[in-house]
Amino acid sequence: MSNKQSRVPFGAALLGILTLLLLFETGAFAQTQVKDPLKLCKDVPAYQELKTQRLEAAQKAQADGKPVTFNEAGTKQKFERYDTAYCGQDGYPxxxxxGQLDRAGDFLIPSVLFLWIAGALGWAGRLYLAESKGPExxxxxxxxxxxxxxxxxxxxPVQAIPExxxxxxxxxEDRVTISPR
Incomplete structure (x- = not known):
């Protein structure tokens, strides 16, 4: 296979990704298209009710002497973080x-981190097999x-891009094994 032929799928994939990025709808537009747009959790009455119920239940369990792993300061800090999240009418974040950058910590950063770790494990396995001396x-x-x-x-990524x-x-193709069917 020539070098020019191997670049065609890469170029097509790159063009497809760029097209998707340019045509991707923003969250602001998506918010106008739903029946019940999301609101900040601190402005949703159902969330406030859930928050109060959870704090009171944990405090009551602690007062009754039940073994609970309740840290009041940590729980309040968790709910302060949830206050800045977006909730539906059900009260759940x-x-x-x-792709909104102000919400990158919710989905974008964990997903990129997952892909990087998965790629690192795959690349490490690829390197190990390339350096192995055989089945042993x-x-x-x-x-x-x-x-x-x-x-x-x-x-x-630094090693993969040049390759x-x-x-x-x-x-x-002659080095790719075909399993029996």
Whole structure:
């Protein structure tokens, strides 16, 4: 396969991603399209009622001597954070996934962190298999080599981009095994 052919899917994928980003609806527009738009939790009566019920129940359980892991300061701090979240009419906070940067801590940061960790583990496995001397290394893990591969896997985007651009990341078709069906 030539280098030019291997760049076509990458270019098409990049064009598709850019198109999706440009056509993506913002959260402000999405809020106008729903029947009951979300409001700040501190402005939703159902949330205030839930908050009061939970605090009173925990305080009552603690006063009755029941074994509870109740930290009043921590619980109040949790509800202060929820006060800035968006709630529906049910009083429960909803996750905003529209790409609003002021809500990045709710969804964007955890999802990017998940993808980075998953990529690091995959890249570490790929490095380990590339450096292995055969099935023996796959059955009995060579711990120093595995730790080295895991640490190198943490910077996988830096290693993946040049390989993706050069086409080295793709394996020739004759090296891909086909499982029996």
């Amino acid at each position: 909803h996750l905003i996934t529209s 290394d796959e059955i009995i893990i060579d711990l120093p080599k595995a730790i080295k591969c895991l640490l190198l896997g943490l910077i996988w 993706l651009i050069s086409g080295k990341i793709r394996v020739p």
